[in-house]
Amino acid sequence: MSEIIDITTALSRLLKADRVLLICHKNPDGDTIGSAGALYHALKNLGKTVAVLCADPIPARYAYMDLTLYTGQFTPGYTVAVDVAGIQLFGDAIAEYTKDIDLCIDHHPSNPGYARSLLLDGEAAAAAEVVYELLVKAGIEITPTIADCLYTGISTDTGCFKFSSTTARTHEIAAKLIGAGAHLVSLNGILFESKSRSRIAIERIALESLEYSFDGRCATIFLTKEQIAQAGAETIDIEGITSLPRNIEGVEVGITIRQQPTGSYKVSVRTVPSVDAAAICAHLGGGGHRQAAGCELLGSLDNAKAALLAEVEQALCKG
Amino acid sequence: MSEIIDITTALSRLLKADRVLLICHKNPDGDTIGSAGALYHALKNLGKTVAVLCADPIPARYAYMDLTLYTGQFTPGYTVAVDVAGIQLFGDAIAEYTKDIDLCIDHHPSNPGYARSLLLDGEAAAAAEVVYELLVKAGIEITPTIADCLYTGISTDTGCFKFSSTTARTHEIAAKLIGAGAHLVSLNGILFESKSRSRIAIERIALESLEYSFDGRCATIFLTKEQIAQAGAETIDIEGITSLPRNIEGVEVGITIRQQPTGSYKVSVRTVPSVDAAAICAHLGGGGHRQAAGCELLGSLDNAKAALLAEVEQALCKG
Numbered sequence: 001m002s003e004i005i006d007i008t009t010a011l012s013r014l015l016k017a018d019r020v021l022l023i024c025h026k027n028p029d030g031d032t033i034g035s036a037g038a039l040y041h042a043l044k045n046l047g048k049t050v051a052v053l054c055a056d057p058i059p060a061r062y063a064y065m066d067l068t069l070y071t072g073q074f075t076p077g078y079t080v081a082v083d084v085a086g087i088q089l090f091g092d093a094i095a096e097y098t099k100d101i102d103l104c105i106d107h108h109p110s111n112p113g114y115a116r117s118l119l120l121d122g123e124a125a126a127a128a129e130v131v132y133e134l135l136v137k138a139g140i141e142i143t144p145t146i147a148d149c150l151y152t153g154i155s156t157d158t159g160c161f162k163f164s165s166t167t168a169r170t171h172e173i174a175a176k177l178i179g180a181g182a183h184l185v186s187l188n189g190i191l192f193e194s195k196s197r198s199r200i201a202i203e204r205i206a207l208e209s210l211e212y213s214f215d216g217r218c219a220t221i222f223l224t225k226e227q228i229a230q231a232g233a234e235t236i237d238i239e240g241i242t243s244l245p246r247n248i249e250g251v252e253v254g255i256t257i258r259q260q261p262t263g264s265y266k267v268s269v270r271t272v273p274s275v276d277a278a279a280i281c282a283h284l285g286g287g288g289h290r291q292a293a294g295c296e297l298l299g300s301l302d303n304a305k306a307a308l309l310a311e312v313e314q315a316l317c318k319g
Numbered sequence: 320m321s322e323i324i325d326i327t328t329a330l331s332r333l334l335k336a337d338r339v340l341l342i343c344h345k346n347p348d349g350d351t352i353g354s355a356g357a358l359y360h361a362l363k364n365l366g367k368t369v370a371v372l373c374a375d376p377i378p379a380r381y382a383y384m385d386l387t388l389y390t391g392q393f394t395p396g397y398t399v400a401v402d403v404a405g406i407q408l409f410g411d412a413i414a415e416y417t418k419d420i421d422l423c424i425d426h427h428p429s430n431p432g433y434a435r436s437l438l439l440d441g442e443a444a445a446a447a448e449v450v451y452e453l454l455v456k457a458g459i460e461i462t463p464t465i466a467d468c469l470y471t472g473i474s475t476d477t478g479c480f481k482f483s484s485t486t487a488r489t490h491e492i493a494a495k496l497i498g499a500g501a502h503l504v505s506l507n508g509i510l511f512e513s514k515s516r517s518r519i520a521i522e523r524i525a526l527e528s529l530e531y532s533f534d535g536r537c538a539t540i541f542l543t544k545e546q547i548a549q550a551g552a553e554t555i556d557i558e559g560i561t562s563l564p565r566n567i568e569g570v571e572v573g574i575t576i577r578q579q580p581t582g583s584y585k586v587s588v589r590t591v592p593s594v595d596a597a598a599i600c601a602h603l604g605g606g607g608h609r610q611a612a613g614c615e616l617l618g619s620l621d622n623a624k625a626a627l628l629a630e631v632e633q634a635l636c637k638g
Contacts, residue, residue: 161480161493162511164504168494174480175490185483192481193566197535200567204526207519216516247512248519 002104002113007137010103010119014043015138017078021070023098024054025084026091030156030191032083033058035105035127037065037149039082042140049074055091061190064183065149070097078102083127083153087114105130125165128153132173144181151182152191160192199240201231206241206256218312219245220255220305228258246270253280253312257304265297265304276318280311321423321432326456329422329438333362334457336397340389342417343373344403345410349475349510351402352377354424354446356384356468358401361459368393374410380509383502384468389416397421402446402472406433424449444484447472451492463500470501471510479511518559520550525560525575537631538564539574539624547577565589572599572631576616576623584616584623595637599630 005013014020022039024032036052043050051070052058058067070076081101084090085108090098104115107130109122121130128150135142142150154173158166161174178184195203206221213220221244228238238258246254252275256268267284270292271277277293284307286295297304324332333339339362343351355371362369370389371377377386389395400420403409404427409417423434426449428441440449447469454461461469473493477485480493497503514522525540532539540563547557557577565573571594575587586603589611590596596612603626605614616623 162507166497166503168497171490171494171497175487175494178485178487178490184485188481193562194568195566196568197531200526200529204523204529207523207526210519210523212516243512247514249513249515 002115002118004113005117005119007119007134010105010117011134011138013078013103013117014039014080014134015046017102018048019074019077020048020050021076021079021097022050022052023079023081023084023090023094023101024052024058025081025089026055028054028056028058029083030062031126031128031153033062033065033067034149034151034153034156035082035131037062037067038128038131038135038146038153039080039105040065040067041143041146041149042135042138045140045143053094053097055093061194062152064186064190065152066145080105081115082131083107085111087112105134123167125163125167125170126154126157128157129170129173132177142177142180144183147177147180147182148187151177151184151187155187156191160188196237198232198234199237202228202233202237202241203244205231206244210245212251213309214313214316216248216250217316218253218255218309219248219251220257220308221245222301223256223258225259225261225263242268243270246272252316253277255308255312257301257308259301260296265301267295267297267304267308269293269295271315275315277315279318280308280315283311283314284308321434321437323432324436324438326438326453329424329436330453330457332397332422332436333358333399333453334365336421337367338393338396339367339369340395340398340416341369341371342398342400342403342409342413342420343371343377344400344408345374347373347375347377348402349381350445350447350472352381352384352386353468353470353472353475354401354450356381356386357447357450357454357465357472358399358424359384359386360462360465360468361454361457364462365459372413372416374412380513381471383505383509384471385464399424400434401450402426404430406431424453442486444482444486444489445473445476447476448489448492451496461496461499463502466496466499466501467506470496470503470506474506475510479507515556517551517553518556521547521552521556521560522563524550525563529564531570532628533632533635535567535569536635537572537574537628538567538570539576539627540564541620542575542577544578544580544582561587562589565591571635572596574627574631576620576627578620579615584620586614586616586623586627588612588614590634594634596634598637599627599634602630602633603627 022036052067053070079102081104101115105119107124107127205227209222211220242256252272254270258266269277278288281293281295284295341355371386372389398421400423420434424438426443426446524546528541530539561575571591573589577585588596597607600612600614603614
């Protein structure tokens with residue numbers, strides 16, 4: 001188990017350290033990269049040797065952070081994991097560097113404490129909020145580039161201030177980052193307005209297949225394995241559209257059915273608070289949370305749909 | 320021309336007034352309704368008689384504001400226009416009440432000054448920011464309902480903190496409103512996650528017609544008059560999708576062509592900063608801003624497209 005430390009202690013250890021290796025989680029998102037990016041520039045501005053390591057490539061959209069990736073150019077003297085909720089999220093490709101993490105900075109309450117010391121704020125909407133507090137405490141100047149990194153972490157992890165994790169503090173920090181020169185317009189354009197061509201292609205297929213049931217209280221979209229392959233859609237594109245049917249006005253149950261390469265049907269169910277998604281899926285051998293659940297169905301599409309809609313009808317009656 | 324007044328003067332007049340009629344602009348959006356809603360509750364809590372007037376119905380999604388609409392229940396003693404940038408935006412249906420406006424509270428720098436007195440902050444991202452400053456100056460308690468109204472105005476007028484009008488002050492006010500009890504999660508769900516069925520229908524048609532040109536640097540969508548009618552799409556649905564083609568990764572020029580009831584083609588052009596949309600449209604008899612312009616074309620669709628793409632090619636070469 002980690003030693004749980006506060007900002008002051010984390011700070012004194014970071015300021016003493018050199019040859020710092022900042023480690024992101026695999027499939028990196030804006031928060032893990034933005035948090036590492038802010039620390040990278042802050043430590044570099046203090047004259048330290050520092051680099052960023054991630055098991056997967058950093059998406060090109062984050063190029064503005066101007067990071068130096070770790071390619072063995074120094075022997076790490078201090079390793080810091082940022083926004084990595086568990087050791088399994090590092091990725092095997094970088095296992096030699098993740099066995100003995102000195103410090104973990106995180107905001108996931110579930111963090112099991114795999115690092116020697118842990119700076120955790122489970123109330124923070126993003127790891128970047130914790131990094132912001134750390135830099136302010138240190139009196140380190142928030143340059144426009146650091147502000148861009150932190151704004152990226154905070155805005156992406158809150159769906160641009162929409163998710164329930166957003167707090168007054170989140171907005172207060174955003175205000176400070178804008179004051180520090182974050183390039184709001186260009187960042188919001190990159191982070192929130194742009195959709196990949198494969199995402200657009202999969203949305204098109206989804207909307208073509210859209211069917212309403214029960215007077216518009218249920219909406220279902222369906223993707224065949226051939227359509228998914230043809231669209232060049234990646235998992236992230238498909239995960240993204242599972243909220244589409246539920247987000248139509250009047251819809252209480254949104255269903256996404258996607259055919260797997262093996263031919264079975266993977267079903268995602270999203271509901272409004274009054275309807276139990278987990279109950280719908282439980283009767284079909286699946287499970288999940290009250291508003292987001294899933295199951296896998298075999299047989300013909302018509303049979304799968306009929307079984308699903310029978311469960312939906314039950315759930316709508318109870319809801 | 321209006322007398323230009325400051326917050327203190329506006330406040331003293333409002334506090335002296337009674338039988339206050341708060342007037343929104345036609346086709347009401349979250350800012351005009353939210354600003355009127357916040358003033359409605361603040362003045363009502365001070366014991367005043369007050370009601371809200373709008374030429375068009377208030378959309379059902381704003382029901383949580385719990386407003387009393389004006390139906391002639393009192394003779395107005397003081398009329399206040401909120402977020403109404405010009406007299407033509409009131410709507411003819413309420414003309415008898417809009418000839419002699421006592422106070423206009425606005426954030427549009429172009430406001431011509433049609434009211435007796437004008438409280439204008441052209442730097443504010445929303446009229447609701449001006450109303451917030453007014454209530455704070457008055458020492459009026461920001462109740463959770465007032466916070467909901469103001470959050471609605473600010474978040475909708477900034478595309479949930481994404482548009483270039485968003486400032487540090489916008490986020491600071493959002494932080495205060497959350498602290499005052501704004502129902503962030505429920506509001507964001509209502510305001511930003513839900514799409515109407517007609518909007519979904521028009522997106523489907525748009526994506527089915529999507530064509531890329533110039534190696535994906537230009538994307539075009541096309542809607543026939545029959546498709547628009549069949550989708551039951553309103554102007555607001557169609558305006559909303561004009562940003563769709565430009566927001567695809569790699570696209571520099573996004574074009575929306577919609578056939579008018581008369582058969583002509585209304586063209587909307589949206590571009591990245593490096594490409595001049597106004598120049599594309601100017602050569603076709605239209606005009607507009609650098610990143611958002613439009614024109615109207617006659618003749619066959621193929622000719623219209625060819626003329627447009629020729630201009631796009633020119634603009635891409637210069638960009």
